[in-house]
Amino acid sequence: xxxxxxxxxxxIIPGLGQFYNKQWIKGILFLVLAIxxxxxxxxxxxxxxxxxxxxxTEVPRDNSIFLLAxxxxxxxxxxxxxxxxxxxxxxAYKNGELRDKNxxxxxxxxxxxxxxxxxxxxxxxxxxxxxxxxxVIFPVLFSFALAFTNYDLYHSPPARLVDWVGLxxxxxxxxxxxxxxxxxxxxxxxxxxxxVASTLQIAIGIFMAVLVNQKDLRFxxxxxxxxxxxxxxxxxxxxxxxxxxxxxSFGAINHDILAALGIDPIPWMTDENWTRVALxxxxxxxxxPYIFIVTTGVLQSxxxxxxxxxxxxxxxxFAKFRHITMPMILLAMAPIIITxxxxxxxxxxxxxxxNGGGPAVPGSTAGGTDxxxxxxxxxxxxxxxxxxxxxxxxLLSIFxxxxxxxxxxxxxxxxxxx
Amino acid sequence: MRANMKxxxxxxxxxxxxxxxxxVVIIIYPLLWTIGASLNPGNSLISTSIIPKNPTLDHYxxxxxxxxxxxxxxxYLNSLKISIFTMIGSxxxxxxxxxxxxxxxxxxxxxxxxxxxxxQMIPQFSALIALFVLAQMLGMVNSHWLxxxxxxxxxxxxxxxxxxxxxDSIPMDLDESAKxxxxxxxxxxxxxxxxxxxxxxxVVAMNGFTGPLGDFVLxxxxxxxxxxxxxxxxLYNLVNQVxxxxxxxxxxxxxxxxxxxxxxxxxxxxxxxxxxxxGGIKG
Numbered sequence: 001x002x003x004x005x006x007x008x009x010x011x012i013i014p015g016l017g018q019f020y021n022k023q024w025i026k027g028i029l030f031l032v033l034a035i036x037x038x039x040x041x042x043x044x045x046x047x048x049x050x051x052x053x054x055x056x057t058e059v060p061r062d063n064s065i066f067l068l069a070x071x072x073x074x075x076x077x078x079x080x081x082x083x084x085x086x087x088x089x090x091x092a093y094k095n096g097e098l099r100d101k102n103x104x105x106x107x108x109x110x111x112x113x114x115x116x117x118x119x120x121x122x123x124x125x126x127x128x129x130x131x132x133x134x135x136v137i138f139p140v141l142f143s144f145a146l147a148f149t150n151y152d153l154y155h156s157p158p159a160r161l162v163d164w165v166g167l168x169x170x171x172x173x174x175x176x177x178x179x180x181x182x183x184x185x186x187x188x189x190x191x192x193x194x195x196v197a198s199t200l201q202i203a204i205g206i207f208m209a210v211l212v213n214q215k216d217l218r219f220x221x222x223x224x225x226x227x228x229x230x231x232x233x234x235x236x237x238x239x240x241x242x243x244x245x246x247x248x249s250f251g252a253i254n255h256d257i258l259a260a261l262g263i264d265p266i267p268w269m270t271d272e273n274w275t276r277v278a279l280x281x282x283x284x285x286x287x288x289p290y291i292f293i294v295t296t297g298v299l300q301s302x303x304x305x306x307x308x309x310x311x312x313x314x315x316x317x318f319a320k321f322r323h324i325t326m327p328m329i330l331l332a333m334a335p336i337i338i339t340x341x342x343x344x345x346x347x348x349x350x351x352x353x354x355n356g357g358g359p360a361v362p363g364s365t366a367g368g369t370d371x372x373x374x375x376x377x378x379x380x381x382x383x384x385x386x387x388x389x390x391x392x393x394x395l396l397s398i399f400x401x402x403x404x405x406x407x408x409x410x411x412x413x414x415x416x417x418x
Numbered sequence: 419m420r421a422n423m424k425x426x427x428x429x430x431x432x433x434x435x436x437x438x439x440x441x442v443v444i445i446i447y448p449l450l451w452t453i454g455a456s457l458n459p460g461n462s463l464i465s466t467s468i469i470p471k472n473p474t475l476d477h478y479x480x481x482x483x484x485x486x487x488x489x490x491x492x493x494y495l496n497s498l499k500i501s502i503f504t505m506i507g508s509x510x511x512x513x514x515x516x517x518x519x520x521x522x523x524x525x526x527x528x529x530x531x532x533x534x535x536x537x538q539m540i541p542q543f544s545a546l547i548a549l550f551v552l553a554q555m556l557g558m559v560n561s562h563w564l565x566x567x568x569x570x571x572x573x574x575x576x577x578x579x580x581x582x583x584x585x586d587s588i589p590m591d592l593d594e595s596a597k598x599x600x601x602x603x604x605x606x607x608x609x610x611x612x613x614x615x616x617x618x619x620x621v622v623a624m625n626g627f628t629g630p631l632g633d634f635v636l637x638x639x640x641x642x643x644x645x646x647x648x649x650x651x652x653l654y655n656l657v658n659q660v661x662x663x664x665x666x667x668x669x670x671x672x673x674x675x676x677x678x679x680x681x682x683x684x685x686x687x688x689x690x691x692x693x694x695x696x697g698g699i700k701g
Contacts, residue, residue: 069551120603121518121527128511128574129530135571136537139545139552146547208441211434216427225684226442229449232683234631236650237672240657241452244665252451285444293687317430346541349634353654373541377635380546393544400539 004096008089017092021105030088037084041077048074055149056161064162065151072141076133146390153384169391179388182364182375189276190345190371197283197347198340204284205291206329210321213299224296231289238286239353246278246354270359272368279369283350287340291333298332299325342400348373372396452676456669477670487659490671492645493652496562497631497675500648503566505626508573512622513615515574516581517607521593538575542568542636550639560646565637569630577622584618585611620690624683631679649675 003021011017015031018024038045052071056062095105106114147169149155151162173179212223230238245251246268254265268278302324310320330337348371351357357370357378365383366375372392379389457473481490518524519531549568558564588611596606612619630637634650641647647655649671656668 065551066555069548069555118524121522121524124514125518125530128515128578131511131567131571132537132574135568136540136542136545136575139542139548140537140540142548142551143545208438211437214430214434216431217434223438223442226445228684228687229445229680232680232687233449233676234628234679236632236634236654237676238448240653240668241448241672243657244455244669245448245451250665342539348541349632353634356658373544376544377546381639386547390547396544397540401536403539405535 002096003099004093007092007096007099011089011092014085014088017088017096021092021095021099023095023105023108025108026091026111030091033084034088037081041074041081044070044077045074048072048077055163056157059161060158062161063157064149065157068145068149068162069142072138072145075141076138143390143393146386147394149387151386151390152388156384156386165387169387170395173388173391173395178363182366183392185364186366186370186372186375189369193276193279193371194341194345197280197287198344200280200284201287202291202337202340204288206295208288209292209295209299210325213296227292228289230286231293235286235349236353239282239350242278242282242285243354269355272359272361275355275359275369279350279354282354283344283347286350287344291336291340294333294336295329298329301332302328342403345371345400346373347371348377352377449676452669452672455666456673458666460666477667478674480667481671481674487644488652488656488667489645489647490652490674493647493649494675496647497649500562500566500569500630501627504569504573504630505623507566507570508577508626509619509623511570511574512577512581513612513619514607515578516585517611519578519582520585521590521603521611534575534578538579542572546635546639549636553640558640560641560643562641562646565630565640568636568640569626569633572636573622573626573629577625581615581618581622584615588614617689620686624686624690628679631675 007017007020009017010020013031014034015027015029018027018030021027047067048071051062051064051067052074054067055064056067098105148164148166149162150165150168154160155162173183208227211217212220212227245253248254248265248267248269251268253268258265266274268274306324307320310324315323351369351371351374355367355369357367357374359368361368365379365385367378370378373396376389376392376396379385379392454470456477457475458470459472459474459476481488519527553559553561553564556564592610592614593606596610601609630648631650634654637648638651641651644652653668653671653675656664656671
């Protein structure tokens with residue numbers, strides 16, 4: 001039998017393969033690390049996996065949700081353990097192979113240098129990955145798991161246990177009437193909101209940038225400063241200010257502006273459709289400065305000769321805009337424009353802070369202007385429908401990720417980076 | 419012919435100035451209205467006008483009067499602390515990670531990049547329940563440090579992408595010649611890459627600072643008592659607990675946070691706009 005096979009087989013217990021290759025120190029290191037892994041994490045793994053499978057068996061001793069969390073942590077730890085195990089197997093195999101070719105296995109010093117050199121990117125990005133695992137990956141896995149349980153107000157620890165129910169929650173979204181109709185309503189408004197609000201803010205941004213960029217226009221600096229203001233003021237402040245401005249009873253829009261124009265007060269906060277109009281107008285106000293700034297940058301980079309040549313050919317202002325300005329802007333800004341859509345799709349703050357997703361719709365857990373994310377928030381924080389919220393999160397994530405992947409495959413940075 | 423062209427130009431500029439003036443008014447009005455509201459006597463807004471007849475600073479005083487439910491000064495400090503540490507943390511972790519992705523070809527790099535891409539698409543707060551459970555398990559309800567860590571984690575994927583894109587545009591020759599001169603990777607990072615990435619660092623820093631200021635969801639799940647609140651939760655509760663009743667006080671609080679943030683933003687905008695434009699266009 002060849003050395004590489006034997007070393008690989010022996011390495012099923014970490015370190016033995018290295019011993020076989022006569023790399024004593026490395027072998028001891030692997031062995032000690034493996035033993036300490038089980039000593040340190042043994043309890044967690046044991047408890048975690050038991051909890052993950054059963055979600056607890058006895059009330060009040062077991063808290064299903066904590067058990068689930070521990071189970072997921074155990075899963076993450078196991079993945080790290082397996083990665084280490086793979087390294088161990090690979091090392092034994094590689095050195096065995098060297099011996100098969102009658103070469104000397106690498107010395108500890110060589111290994112160390114190798115590690116320093118190749119490990120550098122891992123070392124500097126390690127802390128980020130740790131934070132990411134803890135702050136993003138763990139919560140996402142946890143939510144993912146919750147979608148397959150029956151965790152809600154009636155199955156909630158510490159008084160009750162939670163159980164695995166498979167795909168039941170997902171099928172309920174489409175079969176229980178009230179859930180289905182709410183889901184479809186919310187989804188429809190989310191799509192309309194995303195399309196209309198994003199398009200509006202992009203259109204205003206581009207239009208204003210072109211307007212200010214006219215060569216013979218004066219006070220450019222003044223206009224540019226003023227137009228950045230909606231972006232410069234913290235968003236939550238402006239939204240709350242607008243909530244006051246639009247308020248049915250004391251808001252300045254009904255009281256001062258519309259009254260001055262002789263228009264009757266509009267029920268901004270109590271009529272669903274008017275709330276929607278208000279939201280879209282507000283997002284136009286809030287969102288256009290960013291597009292405005294970026295477009296201004298693009299406009300300044302369009303070579304002057306293009307316009308001069310067009311003028312000589314007798315092109316009108318609009319022809320120049322359509323055939324030179326617009327294509328240049330769209331080409332340069334495609335990624336930014338698409339980000340605006342994904343941003344509004346998840347734009348929780350404006351919906352929730354303005355009117356709490358309201359006005360309320362009788363018999364439904366979602367208000368008249370709730371988009372998917374704000375509905376999920378309400379399901380979690382107000383009606384304790386955790387499993388439903390988690391299932392919706394998964395549907396939403398799949399949707400957004402599909403869109404995003406499609407988008408990024410078309411942009412350069414992914415191709416360059418890959 | 420010439421007169422016609424002149425007329426046309428006059429008309430075009432007239433229309434332009436009219437539109438611009440209109441937009442300026444729309445932008446300025448809510449801001450002025452808030453200032454006006456904050457100076458109006460009384461709690462209600464019914465009698466509010468932009469220029470109050472007898473302006474008062476009472477609402478500003480009330481913010482700092484030290485009421486149990488209105489600890490504005492404390493909220494301000496909390497927000498400042500969380501924003502600053504998130505900013506520092508995300509600049510450090512993002513720059514190092516982006517440097518690794520941009521300059522080294524290591525195993526798992528491609529998978530990690532795809533992972534980052536996917537993670538930046540999932541809104542972090544959709545995992546709200548998990549974060550809340552995590553806070554309870556660790557006994558860190560009301561902990562600002564936990565929140566800071568979560569914010570940094572949320573900042574990493576997207577900003578790493580931006581930063582990596584920017585670093586990719588810095589020519590490799592620079593590193594290579596430095597390497598020939600015997601500079602270590604860490605030294606190249608600090609002395610070549612970082613100084614050249616300044617515009618993008620400004621963008622990441624700004625995102626890190628304003629991210630927590632714009633967050634309502636994570637903070638409301640983790641911070642449960644008024645003395646731990648950040649400004650967004652504090653002010654939201656102020657407006658919503660008794661709608662209308664303390665709106666003028668809210669306005670005063672809004673002014674005190676908006677003006678400094680807006681001024682810093684306007685002062686720094688030159689620095690980060692070039693980065694934003696470049697990074698954004700590159701994708």
